[in-house]
Amino acid sequence: MKSTTRGTIAAVITAVAAATGAAAATPAAALGTVPVPVPLEGAESALGMELPKLGGEIPVPMPGTPEGPRYVEGRLIPEHALPQLPVHGGLPGIGLRAPLPHILGDGFDHVGVSTPASDLRTLAPGLALDAPLTPPNPDNFGLPDLKVPQAGVLAPVLQTVPGADLVTGAGL
Known part of the structure; x- marks a missing residue:
């Protein structure tokens, strides 16, 4: 070559x-978040005082690809007849910084609380079915046998790890 x-x-x-x-x-x-600021500057100038700073984050949910049906030996209907739909997104985040009067002198300190947007993984409920017939039985001239029909609901899934921060410091 x-x-x-x-x-x-x-x-x-x-x-x-x-x-x-x-x-x-x-x-x-x-995947990402959309920032949501809360404008309080007008209220600050109208009241003549420093107000807390407030903002948030709204996650954008994204649908995933469902896991397709799987054929299992001994069943006529595939496993997961109605598959679970995964959705990936996040929990909304929020941030708040409030001024605190400085005890020892002029100026301000602040206290802040923030909960960052955290990842969230979900699966919608699904359905599992099985027919009341078995696969063809060679001992019965190729005819299927009767059995108890089966139906089940696949439970929804919710997985996340939320967190929060509490901070204090100088300045706002």
Whole structure:
């Protein structure tokens, strides 16, 4: 094989790998939050005092790809007949910084509470069914046997790790 052919094949493989990596990275990069500031500057100037700084973050939920039905030996209907739909997003975050009068002199200190937006993984409820017939039985001339039908609900899933910070310091 010529070196130009090998170089062309290497370039094509590199381009395919880069495109695959970019496609896999896009959903993770698309997840994010939308900042929500709470404007209190007008109230500060009207009241003539320093008010707390307040803001939040609203996560953008992104639906995932459901896990398809799986065929299991001994069942006529595939497992997970109605698959669970995954949704990835997050819990909303909030930040509050309030001024505290400085005990020893002029100026202000602050106390702050923040709960950053945290990742949230959910799965919608699903359904599992099985028919009241068995697969064809060779001992019964290829006819299926009767059995008790089965139906089940797959429970929803909710996974997250929330957190919060309490801080104090100088300045607002």
